[in-house]
Amino acid sequence: MNTLVQREAAEIREEWMGCALTTRPADRPAAEAAISGLYRLIGYAPPRFHWVSSPLMALETVPPGIRPAESIERLADWPVTRALISLMQTLCMGLNGRLTWAQRPLDQLIGRVVRAPLARSVDSALTEALLQRRESRYDPADRWYAAQSPSWIAHYDGLRRAVGVVFTPEQTHQLDLWAAAVRSCGWWWPREGVCVVSERPVALHTEPGDDIGEVRLHRADGPAIRYTDGWDAHAWHGRRVPAWVITDPSVERIAREPNVEIRRCAIERLGWPAYIEQAGLHLVATAPDPGNPGSHLRLYDMRAETKVLIAVNGSVERDGRRRQYGLTVPGFLRDPVDAAAWTYGLSAEQYSQLLRRT
Template sequence: MPRRPAGFTAAWSLAAAISGLYRLIGLAPPRFHWVASPAAAVMTVPVGVRPRPSEAVERMDDWPLPRRFSSLTNRLCWELDARVGRVHRLMEQLIRRQVRDSLSRSADRTLRGALHLAQGLPYRLRGVWEAQCVSWIAHYDALHRVAGVVFTPGQTRRLGLWAAAARSCGPWWPRQDVCVVSERPVAVHTEVWGDDGEVRLHRPDGPALRYADGWELYAWHGTDVPSWVITDPGVRRIEREPDVEVRRCAIERIGWASYIGRAGLRLVATAPDPGNPGAELRLYDMRRETRVLLAVNGSVERDGRRRRYGLTVPGFLDDPVAAAGWTYGLSAEQYSLLARRT
């Protein structure tokens, strides 16, 4: 058992759990190397370790152990599903939707997205991510606690190893002789965005995700963005940004009405919005041979307000109603006949 480094939580429980998982695939417990963030995990090689060619960082997709751990979880899930039986089937479907699927979507829009996209981090290893994701663990735990499904002692022990690892750390990268383990973030900022309570990364005034070593990620309503989008979203920077999603987030950070004024966009035309009675459509000239349609959301936000937002449309459109129809794949006449949109 490795000596617990200062500042890392639940290291003893984690080492015992992962060591148990290694034994389940027929390997001796590895040496553990703790790091403060996922970035540190893939950018450094533990002292004294000479990774096999098949376990080099640039060949993560070819690592052999993640596939073995993925097979391990697939086999366990198959066994646990067999214990559910017909009497618990309706409860299983409810728990799958409200627990497993909801947690999976939340994880995809928070930690998985951060690992994959932030700073070009080469985090792939789809199999090991799915094995470590808390959603499937919570699913079977809820089946046992809420629905009363009984698992065998051996199944409970194996599920418990995965649960103990999930409670004790962030992601971990299993090699044959050494396992690199990342701490969890010290700060996570999210917003609710789904019907079943799903969350996604969002913070309008700082990093949405931050680790102890300073590695951080900025996000705007679930979209990973450069820090300037949150800290200094200037008009000139927006005009130079090639990524349309980053531009959109930066403009929303400023506010569409404010951006239009500060950028000096020329008003082309206005019209009542037939799909949203009482609201007005405003069409503006924009650079790059495009125009922007400023509209009001048809549905009420969680704070009770109707959000004003902009949509980029082709530069040949001169009629705001035609531009609104274009965003739905409709003509101006067809859009005018729509019931209230959302």
């Protein structure tokens, strides 16, 4: 039973992943009908719709007739937003109440197979690009953006389709409206009388994430996400980075970058061999890697009181190669094996006894 549910749940996850990350143009009539239906459920007349080409345009656009109290900086205080979040939360509580005791373990399975991978994938591919662009002030955990995530909708869709949970007609109607909105457009911002809705991106590049079923934003030769008006974002293996990291990484720019994660991404983009040569790093020592037989560890001086350990990944990448990567370690370390052991919180002797590092 669990195997069949898991298989169907994985199919449902992929279906919703396709909806969330599609680059097809928005279905404007379907989006407006769904959003209008949600407005009616909270006691508001359907709004007029103001379509924009990208989320950035939505954040910078003030539709005619908007009061200062409804500026984007006060998104969490908008009456319609608060009412819709409350509607969603009440719906979720009601849907949870439809579970029988026998179905609760399967609810957890749906959470693992459907909800969690979708939530992490959408956060990586869409939410982070939206909220961190230009050092945005918005909290990535903002309840309104979470309410628009397909992850919770897919969870309950999985419960009714894969587990057989029966919802009431009213619950089904509400869930279908939220689902239709996600399926038909990008982000939307609901005010009294007007709703700003964004088109979808025209390009979206992802790669498989670390966990089964997940994807993350990544492109090595250009913007990972792009909209028709030119708004874009660059990403390296799920980490949003400035454009120069992808388009023109250099030793000089890396040296000036204060963020250690962005420096790491830029070095990986440039390539560790090229970075070591161009930066003129001094080789301190090299040694066979006891945690990865057949590979060597190399320790270089990098900055004051800092060294970098160059190692080879113990597992094979999807392209059949073993990735070379660098780890910063304290400057007092002089032996590569000691440095490798330090990264694991082990002694050199303990590290040397590892069967194989991954």
